[in-house]
Amino acid sequence: MERKTRIEIAKPGLDGHDRGAKYIARALKDAGYEVIYTGIRQTPESIVATAIQEDVDFVGLSLLSGAHNELFPRVVELLKAEGADDIIVFGGGVIPEEDVESLTKKGIQAIFRPGTPISAVIDFIESKKKTTAA
Amino acid sequence: MELVKGITAGNIRSIARAVSIIENNMEGKEELLDELHPHTGNAVVWGITGPPGAGKSTLADKLIQKERDRGKKVAVIAVDPSSPFTGGSLLGDRLRMQTHATDPGVFIRSMASRGHLGGISTAAFDAVKIFDAAGYDTIMVETIGVGQTEVEIIELSDIVMLVLVPGMGDEIQAMKAGVMEIGDIFVINKSDREGAERLKAEVEYVLMISEKPEESPQKTICMTSARDNTGIEELYEILQSKYKEDLESGFLTEKRKRRLTKELSNLFYIKTREFLEEQLSVQAQMDSWIEGIYKKEIKPYKFISEKMKELTKEYVKG
Ligand code: B12
Ligand SMILES: Nc1nc2c(ncn2[C@@H]2O[C@H](COP(=O)(O)OP(=O)(O)OP(=O)(O)O)[C@@H](O)[C@H]2O)c(=O)[nH]1
Ligand SMILES: [Mg+2]
Numbered sequence: 001m002e003r004k005t006r007i008e009i010a011k012p013g014l015d016g017h018d019r020g021a022k023y024i025a026r027a028l029k030d031a032g033y034e035v036i037y038t039g040i041r042q043t044p045e046s047i048v049a050t051a052i053q054e055d056v057d058f059v060g061l062s063l064l065s066g067a068h069n070e071l072f073p074r075v076v077e078l079l080k081a082e083g084a085d086d087i088i089v090f091g092g093g094v095i096p097e098e099d100v101e102s103l104t105k106k107g108i109q110a111i112f113r114p115g116t117p118i119s120a121v122i123d124f125i126e127s128k129k130k131t132t133a134a
Numbered sequence: 135m136e137l138v139k140g141i142t143a144g145n146i147r148s149i150a151r152a153v154s155i156i157e158n159n160m161e162g163k164e165e166l167l168d169e170l171h172p173h174t175g176n177a178v179v180w181g182i183t184g185p186p187g188a189g190k191s192t193l194a195d196k197l198i199q200k201e202r203d204r205g206k207k208v209a210v211i212a213v214d215p216s217s218p219f220t221g222g223s224l225l226g227d228r229l230r231m232q233t234h235a236t237d238p239g240v241f242i243r244s245m246a247s248r249g250h251l252g253g254i255s256t257a258a259f260d261a262v263k264i265f266d267a268a269g270y271d272t273i274m275v276e277t278i279g280v281g282q283t284e285v286e287i288i289e290l291s292d293i294v295m296l297v298l299v300p301g302m303g304d305e306i307q308a309m310k311a312g313v314m315e316i317g318d319i320f321v322i323n324k325s326d327r328e329g330a331e332r333l334k335a336e337v338e339y340v341l342m343i344s345e346k347p348e349e350s351p352q353k354t355i356c357m358t359s360a361r362d363n364t365g366i367e368e369l370y371e372i373l374q375s376k377y378k379e380d381l382e383s384g385f386l387t388e389k390r391k392r393r394l395t396k397e398l399s400n401l402f403y404i405k406t407r408e409f410l411e412e413q414l415s416v417q418a419q420m421d422s423w424i425e426g427i428y429k430k431e432i433k434p435y436k437f438i439s440e441k442m443k444e445l446t447k448e449y450v451k452g
Contacts, residue, residue: 002158003154003158003160004157004158004221004246004248025224026224028222029217029220029222029223029224030217030220030222031220031222032217032220032221032222033222034216034222034223034225034244034246035222035223035224035225036225036228036244037224037225037226037229038228038229038232038235039229039232042232042235043236045236046232046235046236049235049236050228050232050235050242052146052147052150053146053149053150053241053242053243054150054228054242054243054244055150055151055153055154082147083147084147
């Protein structure tokens with residue numbers, strides 16, 4: 001049996017804009033993935049603890065408040081500290097073009113800005129997901 | 135097995151991996167469960183069922199806190215439905231319990247029902263064993279709350295809470311006696327809302343007309359508001375005393391043996407079926423058999439008994 005791909009969608013920090021995150025969570029469900037949505041006001045610590053307990057393949061972060069430069073890399077660091085850096089981190093939201101490169105360098109593997117079609121997100125997941133029953 | 139050592143030592147990553155192995159029916163599953171078997175039997179399993187939106191997850195969140203206040207380790211298995219069309223699932227139960235996310239004494243795992251194929255029944259049954267072996271004192275299982283799962287939750291749990299909410303009086307009437315078999319404890323949640331007392335009276339009435347006291351221990355009704363955190367202490371007390379009662383009366387042992395019986399017969403059924411289908415090359419020949427039956431060239435019962443004869447001959451020969 002093929003391993004089902006599991007994705008955590010999370011909003012770190014105090015940002016309350018949750019429309020985008022909910023939209024992405026629902027769209028990924030419709031694309032056939034198992035999506036764990038943890039709601040707003042999560043800390044990088046709770047996001048990482050959840051990722052590990054839920055044994056997800058991906059963590060998708062959503063931020064519109066501008067705190068992405070601190071909070072996104074923090075999630076990557078904590079995953080690494082837990083020995084869980086095989087979990088792929090990506091993100092989206094209101095993120096200036098000029099921040100994308102430095103975020104990518106810090107281990108956030110893709111950033112999806114407003115207006116990106118959901119198909120781009122699915123293509124990304126399909127290209128990165130574990131194909132073998134590990 | 136390295137994984138077994140990790141699980142019994144309570145390693146979070148090992149436990150999480152193990153649940154994925156059983157959930158995806160991956161290689162090593164059977165050996166894993168066999169190795170864990172000696173380490174099981176210490177946890178108490180609470181089932182939480184009831185209609186969608188009744189407040190099951192919110193209630194679980196509050197009960198986790200009660201257990202944590204007493205130093206107990208808690209695991210929650212929260213099941214949500216899979217889409218029958220895409221196979222996808224939005225697992226939202228956890229959202230209500232996220233305050234416990236970083237508590238090392240709490241492990242929450244969301245599970246998609248995955249239709250009938252993966253079988254929520256087997257996956258949840260087996261996940262309970264993993265958490266049991268990992269040393270969690272209490273394991274709560276939240277169901278999707280419709281249809282088949284309600285029967286399964288009785289088999290899986292030591293104690294079942296059926297969560298009901300005001301505004302569903304008619305449904306209680308419709309469920310009549312059927313509903314009584316589901317819950318050991320009837321939780322009337324959202325008692326902050328109008329109609330809670332009426333619902334309580336309704337449940338009491340249905341209980342009164344269908345209870346057979348000589349067959350099963352007394353059922354209890356409890357009013358809560360998970361949102362306002364009221365009635366939770368009472369519910370918790372009931373859970374404790376019910377457990378003690380069932381343990382002392384031997385009812386719990388009996389229940390757990392029934393569970394094992396069910397599981398073993400289920401395994402027998404699955405394995406024999408797999409064996410038979412292979413022996414008779416069912417998959418390869420099904421289309422041609424159906425063609426014959428459709429065209430009235432084959433009589434179904436005669437056909438089956440010939441097949442069975444063929445099989446027993448094989449078996450006796452060798
Ligand atoms: C609607 C809205 C609100 C609503 C939010 C309702 C809700 N529950 O979400 C309300 C009115 C409550 C609100 C309040 C505020 N808002 Co406002 N809000 C917006 C607005 C107009 C649209 C956001 C939205 O819902 N878009 C629709 C969704 C679907 O798009 P999206 O979230 O961008 O998601 C898409 C992509 O970004 C991406 N994506 C997003 N997340 C993820 C995650 C993953 C994993 C992936 C793959 C992709 C992905 O995919 C989605 C689909 O394409 C934006 C402006 C804008 N145009 O973005 C401002 C905006 C975000 N708000 C802003 C601000 C400042 C605020 C307030 C602080 C006060 C204020 N000035 O109004 C408060 C703070 C609220 C809080 N608690 O945090 C600023 C943020 C500034 C910044 N980043 O520096 C913005 C950018 C407006 C602006 N230009 O000033 N807001
Ligand atoms: N008024 C009131 N609302 C409540 C109470 N308990 C839960 N809720 C709300 O009811 C809604 C559903 O709660 P959940 O805990 O998600 O219910 P659930 O039974 O787990 O739902 P599903 O898992 O989707 O079937 C949420 O908005 C809760 O805040 C309560 O005691 N009173
Ligand atoms: Mg729930």
